[in-house]
Structures are given as C-alpha cells and as structure tokens.
Amino acid sequence: MTGPSETIFLVDDDGAVLRAVSRLLRSAGYAVRGYPSAEEFMAAHHADTPGCLVVDIAMPGSTGLELQEWLFQSQSSLPVVFLTGCGDVPTTVRAMKGGAVDFLTKPVDEAELLGAVSAALQRGRLLRNKRSDRARVQALLNTLTAREREVFDHLLTGRLNKQIAADLGTVEKTIKVHRARVLRKLGVSSIAELVHLAERAK
Amino acid sequence: MTGPSETIFLVDDDGAVLRAVSRLLRSAGYAVRGYPSAEEFMAAHHADTPGCLVVDIAMPGSTGLELQEWLFQSQSSLPVVFLTGCGDVPTTVRAMKGGAVDFLTKPVDEAELLGAVSAALQRGRLLRNKRSDRARVQALLNTLTAREREVFDHLLTGRLNKQIAADLGTVEKTIKVHRARVLRKLGVSSIAELVHLAERAK
DNA sequence: TATCTCATTGGCCCAAGGTCCAATATCCGG
DNA sequence: CCGGATATTGGACCTTGGGCCAATGAGATA
Numbered sequence: 001m002t003g004p005s006e007t008i009f010l011v012d013d014d015g016a017v018l019r020a021v022s023r024l025l026r027s028a029g030y031a032v033r034g035y036p037s038a039e040e041f042m043a044a045h046h047a048d049t050p051g052c053l054v055v056d057i058a059m060p061g062s063t064g065l066e067l068q069e070w071l072f073q074s075q076s077s078l079p080v081v082f083l084t085g086c087g088d089v090p091t092t093v094r095a096m097k098g099g100a101v102d103f104l105t106k107p108v109d110e111a112e113l114l115g116a117v118s119a120a121l122q123r124g125r126l127l128r129n130k131r132s133d134r135a136r137v138q139a140l141l142n143t144l145t146a147r148e149r150e151v152f153d154h155l156l157t158g159r160l161n162k163q164i165a166a167d168l169g170t171v172e173k174t175i176k177v178h179r180a181r182v183l184r185k186l187g188v189s190s191i192a193e194l195v196h197l198a199e200r201a202k
Numbered sequence: 203m204t205g206p207s208e209t210i211f212l213v214d215d216d217g218a219v220l221r222a223v224s225r226l227l228r229s230a231g232y233a234v235r236g237y238p239s240a241e242e243f244m245a246a247h248h249a250d251t252p253g254c255l256v257v258d259i260a261m262p263g264s265t266g267l268e269l270q271e272w273l274f275q276s277q278s279s280l281p282v283v284f285l286t287g288c289g290d291v292p293t294t295v296r297a298m299k300g301g302a303v304d305f306l307t308k309p310v311d312e313a314e315l316l317g318a319v320s321a322a323l324q325r326g327r328l329l330r331n332k333r334s335d336r337a338r339v340q341a342l343l344n345t346l347t348a349r350e351r352e353v354f355d356h357l358l359t360g361r362l363n364k365q366i367a368a369d370l371g372t373v374e375k376t377i378k379v380h381r382a383r384v385l386r387k388l389g390v391s392s393i394a395e396l397v398h399l400a401e402r403a404k
Numbered sequence: 405t406a407t408c409t410c411a412t413t414g415g416c417c418c419a420a421g422g423t424c425c426a427a428t429a430t431c432c433g434g
Numbered sequence: 435c436c437g438g439a440t441a442t443t444g445g446a447c448c449t450t451g452g453g454c455c456a457a458t459g460a461g462a463t464a
Contacts, residue, residue: 089289093305096298103295145440158392160420172420174442180422190360195397349411362450374450376412382452 006121007051009078010034011041011067013059017106021054021083021113028114038062038070047076050128052101052120054113057084057091065091068098077127079120083108137201143185151178155191156198208323209253211280212236213243213269215261219308223256223285223315230316240264240272249278252330254303254322256315259286259293267293270300279329281322285310339403345387353380357393358400 008030012018018034025032031051035041039061041053053071057064068080082095085106092103101123102116144152147168154164161175168175188194210232214220220236227234233253237243241263243255255273259266270282284297287308294305303325304318346354349370356366363377370377390396 087291089291089294089305089307092291092294093298096295097304102299103291105291147441156394158390158394162420170441171443173444176421176423177442183422188360191393192358192360192397195394199401347410364450372411373413375414378451379412385452 005031005050006124007031007033007049008117008121009041009045009051009053010055011036011038011053011059011064012056012083013037014056017056021108024110024113025054025117030117038064038067041067042070045071045074045076045078047074048128048131049076049078050124052079052081052117052124054081054083054117057082057095058086065094065098068095068100072098077124077131079123079127081113081116081120083113133200134202137197140186140197141201144182148178148182148185151175152182152186152194152198155179155182156195158191207233207252208326209233209235209251210319210323211243211247211253211255212257213238213240213255213261213266214258214285215239216258219258223310226312226315227256227319232319240266240269243269244272247273247276247278247280249276250330250333251278251280252326254281254283254319254326256283256285256319259284259297260288267296267300270297270302274300279326279333281325281329283315283318283322285315335402336404339399342388342399343403346384350380350384350387353377354384354388354396354400357381357384358397360393 008025010018010022010025010032012021012034013036015036018036022032022034035044038055038059042062053067055064055067062070064080064082064084071078071080079101080095080099081101082103083106084104087103087105095103101120104112104116141149141152150168151164154167159167161172161179164179165172165175183189183194186194186197188197210227212220212224212227212234214223214236215238217238220238224234224236237246240257240261244264255269257266257269264272266282266284266286273280273282281303282297282301283303284305285308286306289305289307297305303322306314306318343351343354352370353366356369361369363374363381367374367377385391385396388396388399390399
C-alpha cells in the first residue's frame with residue numbers, strides 16, 4: 001500500500017513530541033524524518049518528494065501556517081496534517097482553507113493520527129500521479145512545432161482540414177501533413193484520443 | 203452581480219442574532235430569510251434553490267453539522283457558512299471537511315461575514331451552473347436509444363465504424379447510420395465536439 | 405390488428421482523412 | 435557557406451465518413 005520511498009516529515013519544536021510521535025509512526029511501519037523547525041525542513045525539502053507533512057502550528061521562527069503557505073508557493077505536492085496543542089478556530093479555518101488534510105489537537109488519539117496520515121499519504125499519491133501524468137502529456141505537446149501546435153488547437157475544436165487551412169492562411173494539403181505529424185508525434189490515431197490527451201494536460 | 207432570486211438563508215435559534223444578522227445582510231442588499239431551527243429550514247428548502255446558508259453550530263434539535271450533512275444527503279447545491287459563538291477545533295475541522303465555505307465566530311466582524319457570504323454565493327453560482335449544464339447534457343444523452351448509446355461509447359474511444367461493427371456484432375453500414383443519428387441528436391458535427399460534450403456530462 | 409419505434413441492411417455518390425511519393429523555400433547554427 | 439529543421443505544396447491512391455433513398459423485421463403500443 002505504501003509507496004517505495006514515502007516519508008512522513010515531522011516538524012515540531014518540542015523534542016519530546018518529535019520523539020514520541022516519531023516512534024509511534026515508525027512502529028506503524030512508516031519511514032519518518034523529524035525536524036525541530038520549519039526552516040530546517042524547508043532547507044531539505046524538494047517539491048516532488050513522496051510522503052506527507054505532520055506539523056505543529058505554533059513554533060519559534062516560521063509557524064505551521066507559514067510552512068503550509070511556503071509549500072503552496074513551492075508547488076509542493078506534500079499534503080499537510082496539523083498537530084497542535086493550542087489551536088483556535090480562526091487558525092483551524094485558515095489551515096483547512098489552505099488545503100490541510102486534517103487538523104488534530106494534542107494529546108492526539110493514536111488512531112486519529114494514523115488515519116490522518118494515511119489519508120494524507122493517499123492524497124499525495126493521487127496528486128503526484130496526476131502531476132506526473134500531466135507532465136508526460138506536456139512533454140509530448142512540447143515536441144510539437146509552433147505550427148503543429150496551431151493545427152493541434154484547431155483539431156481540438158473539431159474543425160475540418162479545409163477550415164483550418166483557411167484560418168491559418170494556407171491550403172488543405174499542408175494542414176493534412178501537419179495533422180498527420182501531430183497525431184504521430186502524440187501517439188494517437190484518432191481525434192477522440194487527441195481530445196482525451198488534451199484533457200489530461202490541463 | 204447577484205443573481206435574480208438569490209437568497210441568504212439564516213438559521214439560528216437566538217432570535218436576537220437572527221434579527222441582527224438579518225438586518226446587516228439586508229442593508230448590504232441581500233434578500234434574507236430567517237429560520238429559528240434547522241427543522242423549519244429543512245421543511246422549506248429545495249435542492250436547487252439559489253443562495254447560501256448561514257447557520258449556527260449549536261442549536262436545540264438538529265445542529266449545524268447535522269444540517270450540513272442533511273444538505274449533502276439532499277444533494278443540495280447550497281453552500282454553507284457557519285457562524286457560532288462556541289466553536290471548538292474538532293467541530294471546525296468537521297465543518298470544513300464537510301465543505302463549508304467558512305466558519306466564523308461571534309461576535310462576527312461585519313466585513314468578514316459579508317466576505318464569506320459573497321464567496322458562498324459565488325460558489326453556489328458556479329455549482330448551479332455546472333449542475334444545470336450537466337443536466338442539459340444528460341437530457342440530451344437520454345434521447346439516445348440503447349443501441350445508439352453503445353455506439354456513442356465506442357465513438358468516444360475513437361474506434362472506426364468497422365471496428366464498432368465487429369464489437370457489436372453487426373456490419374459497418376448499420377453503425378454508420380447509428381453514428382449519424384448520434385451526432386445529429388446530440389447536436390454536434392464532429393467527434394471532437396462529441397468528446398467535449400461527454401466531458402461535460404461527468 | 406394497425407401503427408410506431410427501433411435496429412438492421414443495401415446501394416450510390418461525394419467529401420474528408422491517411423499514406424505514400426517528391427519538391428521548394430526559409431531560417432538557423434556550426 | 436552548408437546541413438538540418440521547418441513550413442509549404444503537389445500528386446496519386448486508398449480508406450473512411452456523411453448524406454440520401456429505400457427496404458425489412460421485431461417488438462411495443464394504441
């Protein structure tokens with residue numbers, strides 16, 4: 001169920017919490033890495049790392065919310081579970097609006113934490129799958145020349161070669177050639193597949 | 203900006219709050235209807251009503267969370283803003299996970315409430331637009347006979363008439379006729395448009 | 405029973421797409 | 435200046451799709 005190198009990143013300024021939660025998650029079979037501050041985590045994090053983040057809200061230096069915002073800006077795909085001792089309603093709302101998977105309060109129920117982590121990992125998998133699929137399609141589209149890309153766009157709207165030729169100020173025969181190249185480069189053999197491919201790109 | 207009959211539904215067991223918030227929203231130009239209990243609101247509500255719901259969490263009878271769950275079960279498109287005096291973190295998390303637009307605490311800042319209501323109304327508009335569009339497409343698809351629907355599905359995957367005929371155990375000519383009927387019934391003139399139409403249905 | 409819908413099939417013709425061939429012109433980097 | 439990539443165009447040939455007319459058979463319904 002767990003991916004090859006999924007890691008739970010744990011950020012908490014309280015060393016005792018860090019050790020306790022870390023031990024709990026490890027005993028559940030997860031790979032865990034702990035950080036005593038948001039800064040140290042940020043220095044080590046890369047955007048496409050598989051796993052999830054479990055983070056305290058109130059910390060010296062960057063807070064959990066700031067870390068969440070930083071992940072968003074970094075286009076990271078790492079889902080966030082908040083774990084805090086002193087949560088208030090406005091903070092909870094901000095965290096959840098910001099896309100947090102869950103917002104738990106200490107002392108945390110063991111099953112609750114494991115459930116949240118499991119959900120976060122699952123969400124991360126889906127997100128990474130979607131992203132990598134999209135990246136593959138984008139890479140394919142980037143192999144098209146500018147002209148082929150124009151033809152591609154017209155094909156998506158269902159226009160005939162003749163019409164595309166008129167739009168682009170050339171003749172049908174030329175479009176026919178571009179069309180064939182577009183289909184071959186993108187590895188599809190019908191307009192239906194072409195449209196489905198385009199859907200995956202956005 | 204505000205739709206023709208958008209209404210803000212206000213549910214709070216405290217008559218004073220009901221009157222005060224109601225006056226505030228009305229003075230901002232909104233149409234408001236107040237209910238002293240979730241039950242009375244539920245009795246009057248229909249799933250496609252345009253507007254949004256502003257509801258207290260703690261009430262005698264059904265609570266705000268129960269009302270939110272009821273709206274979900276009813277497939278209502280009404281976005282929810284919670285407004286409460288005694289919110290705790292777990293409740294906030296449940297509400298936000300349940301799709302709430304916002305979760306505000308009394309005494310509420312006027313601008314905050316107006317902002318949340320505006321966001322909720324906007325979300326409701328998008329949701330209703332999406333739903334009605336989907337319903338239109340579904341209605342179109344329902345005009346297809348069972349056989350036409352089969353051909354439709356195969357067309358979406360980009361198969362040739364000849365191949366579809368083999369799959370369905372008939373000859374190409376028959377598929378050709380079905381294909382033409384499908385395109386005409388759905389009001390499209392190309393496979394690309396057909397695929398786009400199908401995308402809108404789900 | 406008569407009518408209607410639906411699925412089926414045929415023929416015919418034309419339009420459009422797919423695939424070979426080859427050729428010319430431009431532009432860009434080595 | 436030359437080779438490579440790109441855009442362009444032409445021809446020939448075959449396949450596929452679209453429209454039109456006509457017809458049959460099954461099943462449901464009035």
